Amino acid sequence: MVDVRYDIAFRLYPYERVQTQGAARQRVPVVIVGGGPIGMAAALDLGRKGTPVLVLDDHEGVGQGSRAICFAKRTLEIADRLGAARAMVDKGVVWNVGKVFHGADQVFEFNLQPEPGHEMPAFINLQQPYFEKFLVDEIRVAQKEGAPIDIRGRNAVTGITRHADHVVLDVGTPDGPYQIAADWVIACDGARSPIRDMMGLSFDxxxxxxxxxxxxxxxxxxxxxxxxxxxxxxxxxxxxxxxxxxxxxxxxxxxxxxxxxxxxxxxxxxxxxxxxxxxxxxxxxxxxxxxxxxxxFQCRRMKKFRHGRVLFAGDSAHQVSPFGARGANSGVQDADNLAWKLDLVIKGLAPDTLLDSYSAERVHGADENILNSTRATDFLTPKSETSMTFRNAVLDLARRHAFARPMVNSGRLSVPCVYDGMPLNGPDALGGPAATRVGAPCLDAPLDRGFLLNRLTGHFTVLSINASAPDIAEVDGVPVAHVTLTTDRNDPTGALAQRYLGTQPQAVYLIRPDQHVTARWPGCDTRAVTEAVRQAIGKAA
The missing domain is CATH 3.30.70 (Alpha-Beta Plaits)
Structure with missing residues (x-):
């Protein structure tokens, strides 16, 4: 990389000598290695849930260069739950139109603007350093509110020793080395992950x-x-x-x-x-x-993202080509998936086998991204004369015929994956819209006041639409929130009914803390909700 000149290198967490350096080894619940957007998103999410977390980064702030620049609607929705989305949208460049050319001629154009009734735009362009800064800014706010988040710049992990119930990290600093013990380690240290290398794990x-x-x-x-x-x-x-x-x-x-x-x-x-x-x-x-x-271009991933008490997220776990904006966007979804599960495990509310579902679900997401990324790369760079002939024929047809345009692949843009068939899924008994089926991320919808996703604030939530739901506040100590809506009072545009009811008159949805649907029914009782929550926290009978 050549750093010609860049104006947004933020020194967000200047080095300070660790007070416990040279003293007895400190032990913390969670250490996150890597202070990029994935590590900071995970730290903010865990810290806001009350779980103590320490971030170790070998720099003192964001790196230089724009790196990731394209942030998708789902990433913005996750960032909104964490408190950072408004700054991102205000600073970012919102865009919807893309144009595709072959030679000097325009082949076609497309519009990514989602259907009306979403708070967040389809995409923004924003240099990654800004995203990291906005996350750290929100961490500073959370710290003042009592969130137990610590960030240490110029603290480079140089060694790792795994034990049955904890992990010991060797850390190098300008004032010399020290050790720290962690119950859990999240490796967010990039595509060249030192943690992965130290553990001798493959990246295929x-x-x-x-x-x-x-x-x-x-x-x-x-x-x-x-x-x-x-x-x-x-x-x-x-x-x-x-x-x-x-x-x-x-x-x-x-x-x-x-x-x-x-x-x-x-x-x-x-x-x-x-x-x-x-x-x-x-x-x-x-x-x-x-x-x-x-x-x-590289399309690679680890075989699994959990290795005992070390969990991998973002580029350290998987890498895709940049066309399609799947790198940082999929990494943020990793953090979103992992944080609530690890929080429940640390609090003793779920078995640690719940973390196996993090690996299963996000490997599923990585494979989907790699498949799409590989197809885009093969279309961009044909490997044979036959492939080149096919690609150019598609481009020629796309100038005149709409049916060929979906076949043009200049990097189909990131969308969140659906966790179809995953072990945490409960029953899908509604017969409702496919877009909000079990395993899917919730779709936003405008309400009489605000938007739907703003009501889903990081807990298990029973969403009742035109239906009564059982009065249940917790399952095995896990809090359960309730959002009760009716289409005649709360659905001014009809989007809520279209996206969550379809042809059904009423529905009850159980939503996970990461806003994925975990079960849905036309109506349900306390036993149904209890069993679905237990399924979703890894306690299925």
Missing amino acids: GRVFEDNFLIADVKMTAEFPTERWFWFEPPFKNSGQSALLHKQPDDIWRIDFQLGWDIDRKAELDPARVRERVDAMLGAGADYELEWTSIYT
Whole structure:
């Protein structure tokens, strides 16, 4: 990576000497290794639930360069529950329209705007350092409110020793090493995960024989706020594909496909980068290079994400190609899935086997993302003459015929996976809409006051629509909240009925803390809810 100049390197958690350094070994419930967006989201979620958590990061704040820039609606909904979404949307660039070109010709355009009645937009573009900053800002708010979250910058984990009931970490600091013991460790330390390497765990999959140049440029341009993607672009030395879209602060992200056999040092020379950018933007374009990097597509994952008391999340557990924005978005969903389960285990409200479901569900999600990412990569970089002929035929057809447009794959954008067939799922006895079936993430809907997802605040929730539900406050010590709505009073647009009832007159949904549907019925009693909650916390009979 070449760091030309970047203005949003935040020093969020400056190094401070650990007070217990040199004293008896400290033991904490949870240590998160890695202070990126996945680690900070998990820390914020656990801390707000009252579970003490310590974050160790080898830097003092966010890294430089924009890295992830495209955050999907589901990530924004998770961030909203954590308190960080409003800052993200206010700072980010909201976009809905994408255009696809083949050579100089536009093939078609698409609009990602979701159906009306969602609080969050389909996507925003926002540099990853801002996302990390907004999460840390919210952690500071939570700390003032008493959330037990500690962050230690320039504390690098250098060794790990696993025991039956805890893990010991060796930590290096500017003032020397120390050790800390943790009941549980969450490894969020990136695609080159030192924790994974120290444990000798595999990271299997495909490395695609291609390289892509990222150039973030600062300019005031008249381009619309859209995602433009070129197959075989017409500008000089642009490679097989190119991508352009806008970020905050007048930053534009440009990707150029370079091919496999390249001189990386030569391609990162600023003069060479400028030659490519000038060819795209036109002679005399006024811009500054902010950040450049070359990346190689990889689609890989660990065989499982739980290894005893060490749990892997984000890029340390799985890696996908960036087209489709599945990296950070899927990692945030990892944190969302893991935090409530680990919290219940630590509080003694669920068996630790519940954490096996974290691995099962998120491996399922990773496989779905890898499949979609691999298909996009194969479409972008055909590996044979036959594949190239097929791709170009699809592009030619898409100019004139709508049926071919879904076959064009310039990186189909991230959507959350549905946990179909997973062990925690309860009964689906409603016969309701498929989009809100058991295992699916809840869809938002406008209510007479606010939006539905704002009512689902991180607990198990019984959502009753035109139906009565049993008065049950807890199951085996696990709190159960209630949201009771009627379509005549609370559903001004009809979206609630459309998304949750379909043709049914009434429904009762049981929603998990991560806003996934775990059971639904046309009506139910105390026993049904109790059994479904027990199923969802790993206590099924």
